[in-house]
Amino acid sequence: MNAVTGLPMSSRTALDELEQHDAFSGRHIGPDAAEQQSMLKELGFATRAALMEAIVPAGIRRQGVLPLGSFTAPATEHEALNRLRRLADKNQVLKSFIGQGYYGSYTPGVILRTVFENPAWYTAYTPYQPEISQGRLEALLNYQQMVTDLTGLAIANASMLDEATAAAEAMTLVKRMSKSASDTFFVADDVLPQTLEVVQTRAKPLGIQVKVGKALDAAETDCFGALLQYPGVDGEVRDYRALAAALHTKGAAVVAATDLLALTLLMPPGEWGADVAVGNSQRFGVPMGFGGPHAAFLATKDEFKRSMPGRLVGVTIDSQGKPALRLALQTREQHIRREKATSNICTAQALLAIMASMYAVYHGPKGLKTIAERVHRLTGVLASGLKQLGHAPVNATFFDTLTVKTGADTAAVHRAAEEKHLNLRHVDASHVGISLDETTTREQVQALWSVFAPKAAQPDFAALEKQAAAAWPAALGRRSAYLTHPIFNCHHSEHEMLRYLRELADKDLALDRTMIPLGSCTMKLNAVSEMLPVSWPEFAHIHPFAPESQTAGYREMVAQLEEMLVACTGYAAVSLQPNAGSQGEYAGLLIIQAYHASRGEAHRNVCLIPASAHGTNPASAQMAGMHVVVVACDDNGNVDLADLETKAEQHKHDLAAIMITYPSTHGVFEQGVRDICDVVHQHGGQVYVDGANMNAMVGLAAPGLFGGDVSHLNLHKTFCIPHGGGGPGVGPVAVGAHLKKFLPNTRSVGYVRDAAGIGSISATPYGSASILPISWMYIAMMGASGLQAATETAILAANYLAKKLAPHYPVLYSGPGGLVAHECILDLRPIKETSGITVDDVAKRLMDYGFHAPTMSFPVPGTLMVEPTESESKHELDRFIEAMIQIREEIRAVEQGKLDREDNPLRHAPHTAEMIAADEWKHAYGREQAAFPVASLRKRKYWPPVSRADNAYGDRNLSCSCPPMSEY
């Protein structure tokens, strides 16, 4: 007996249990033990383990627990935060004057809390379903308007991954459009070094020669296009009008890499002859984050629009004739055009583009100009003070950046600056760079003077300030207006801003309202504890090229996360550099090429891709200069082994790789995956396993252990980084031991993993570094057992849904025992035959029920692919099942003639409040049936802000800027 409580010892709970170290997995995983038991019962299994045994092929099952080292045991939310805090404390935040594309910036509090830290914004998916995405579509349209205004070009997309990849995309864009037959792309020698490196990486496999030279000599080179930095990395503001005209005369196109803040004062590139403008919008209120994520931009002239990469928001009308927004010209993109797409980019940087656009909405044109003038004024004062002190800057013209010759004193200058907590740019052994920004103060300017001349008397700040004037060629002052749309001129008070952001967020469906059962997208919980560290200053306010001595905590966290992912994938090494899945794929293919080349087999360039592959695969292969050969799938959706063997044999002398997805895009664990790997290896190829479906494997199987050589992961799917309404993403590339030395470097900033490594894939060594803590936290809190439980529950949930929905909608593909992996495909094609109701109608009708549609028509046209993830409770799964069954009943009513074939609630879905409340109702079905088809909607109803968007109208009448003044 226990003396104090009188309870028998046997029922006393151990302290270890009371501490609840594994508490987080119970929060992350939706269904509790009892719910899981009832779901298993539906499926006829006693335990989750038995279900896994029936689904995951024995030949690929991982033995033992995930080898997560010191992260094997789960940590509570507080324990994990404390552990990460100790790493963060090893970083040092100095005031950065490094520049080179990254600047200090103040994120307005209202944007920080209401956008960046708000699940309504960060848990949304890419706005492919326009009717439930009008809020973020409007924010992204504002972004496009802001970029077109500031660059002086006709059209801009809804963001790119970073300035360097945007420049590389611009290179291929002008290659497609240029009239010149040349294969040479000219890059000015004052382009950001990291941009040049990524451009060189991208050019090589495409057979494009990159020639670097003095900007003003560009026209002397026979080239199809030229990349100019405006202002240059050294700070110089050059007049490129004559140069642009000369390049045009020769049939070459002009790409300007530029700076949005500078363009509030300088003549925009579109006005001096640039055909394309790219750059980074980071300094519009987005933290530097040790390299990302931030939204880059790409703007171009109207003639180039069909050749643009990336997502583009356009204006259309809805079924009621009212304006509605949607993603336009999607036929350019990888999910439709595959290897003929304009790029492989899919996930971009939506959340960060939204922040940058809101920064412009918040400050307005006058506010931005004030910031720019302040930055320029302080730069002017700094320059004249330095001149007085005998350190006149090398550049005569500037906006915010000075280059100073420091000769033999260079190291001493850097040391003195660091002592005052200031970081300067390491230009070379005898020069330093200084870039000012929104956060720079007069005191800091004075501190900089004393860094260069510690013993001299300080220049007279007030006197110099009075003399400071515009320091660029007079002709280059900006004369044209910008941001004149009302949206940029009416939300300057915090209340107005707060309410505008709430108004937009309220229009959208994100995970904070409903499950988002998108197949292949893994819309799982993005826990708040995972998100908190992203805002910590020690992660948020570090320049990507800060000295190593200040970033020890970051690099330790990166190394730990790499090890965690090595454990999860069964590979030998991981690079976190690729800042989207598309970039990880591309990196993986370049690594395969480097491997073949290292063995004297550089000619191997055939990439086998199953017909069911995601469109990004062939698009990436094309960018890597590979020749795509499609492998057939059999009736069960599996790779047709006979066809694979034939094609592997046919191409055995030039086979480079196969790209497979596992479990397959059909949502099934293919039994023959080891055979597929063997066949390809026997014919000299490497196996690329697309990690899009990794959520079905963590802890159960690992691509590196069943035959894969390379994979990319989507940390924004399996490892909890939120989708952000279309980015940020992180797409690490993981490789086997024989490929480790080929992982990407960023040589331009001194990051070299191995001399054999491929060139830089992203602008910075660790890509979107500041969001890596999210995945670190997830893995630390789940531990080995939690991660495996998550995988098993995701598979359980998918099978539960499939089982419950199969009587109503045929499940298209399944493995042995009729079981699926972590997602299932519902076949709606028979329904179209019998009722005329399409997959679109069902997707839109789900909105009336308050749901985001599953993935439409991928990988099979006319189907819905459902992926519930482990994070949805049984209650939420049942709510979705109820909606789908009720919709099936509505379809049956159409089939039976009880509802009209055209005038029915499916064809007219979604129904807005305005439609339902209108005095006039002309439909053959009732308002109540339209808006409240199930009882639970009376308690909780989402009203789509627009009715069905007219896709054809939007593409035929393309408009990608804010509506004209007259519409306000």
Add this chain to the structure above:
Amino acid sequence: MSKIPADLKYTKSHEWVKLGADGVATIGITDHAQEALGDLVYVEPPKKGRKLAAGEACAVVESVKAASDVYSPIAGEVVEGNEALNSAPEQINQDAYGAWLMRIKPANAADVAALMDAKAYEKFLADEAH
């Protein structure tokens, strides 16, 4: 059921061909093709004077969710591309056999005769559906 006029010739990639009295072949996409693509939003006909091999991709038709190449059914030289479609691609949805894409001067007039007739195309569509 899509329309298949009896007086035209057809390809497996769903183009139709009509050989005129002037020896010039008029080419478009079939009713079946426009139906499969859905509402067309963009058409890029080939430029006049372009020399085409049989089976060469020579035009692009796009709907909101699909993009498709159009292949030249025969070898020849483009006499005219239908520029009117640039601003009104929906004409193809309205009348696939009226809204032609291009006119080609065949390198060898007999090539047209070798293409599928309406009956053969109808059977081809029926087989393809299975």
